[in-house]
Amino acid sequence: MGSDIKQHLEEKGVAFAEESRLETALPQSDVVYWTRIQKERLGSESAYEELHSRFVIGALQLHLMKPHAVLMHPLPRLSEIPQEVDADPRAWYFRQAGNGMFIRMSLLEWIFEGD
Numbered sequence: 001m002g003s004d005i006k007q008h009l010e011e012k013g014v015a016f017a018e019e020s021r022l023e024t025a026l027p028q029s030d031v032v033y034w035t036r037i038q039k040e041r042l043g044s045e046s047a048y049e050e051l052h053s054r055f056v057i058g059a060l061q062l063h064l065m066k067p068h069a070v071l072m073h074p075l076p077r078l079s080e081i082p083q084e085v086d087a088d089p090r091a092w093y094f095r096q097a098g099n100g101m102f103i104r105m106s107l108l109e110w111i112f113e114g115d
Helices: 003-011 022-028 045-052 059-064 083-087 093-112
Strands: 031-033 070-072
Touching (some): 022 059, 059 083, 070 093
Parallel strands (some): 031 070
């Protein structure tokens, strides 16, 4: 997290912790929001190749998560969440995408209802 975000959280009295080990963070988390490594934001192809396979949530990582935790992802995905994870009830990213569609529809209706 950026120092500006941490400062804002501290000013508002919000408790937070940073953890660099996924194996430590997953068992404590109720919601996991996972994104892909963005090749376009890295300096080189070699940097992407080095990182993208290190940030994957698969069966081993799911095993560490709480039984009722939620795994979210903004979609589309590449290789950061294997397709076999889709069958796990904690995989909420397709529901997340569907709910986002309904929210956008509602916002558009609200915006244009004055016309």
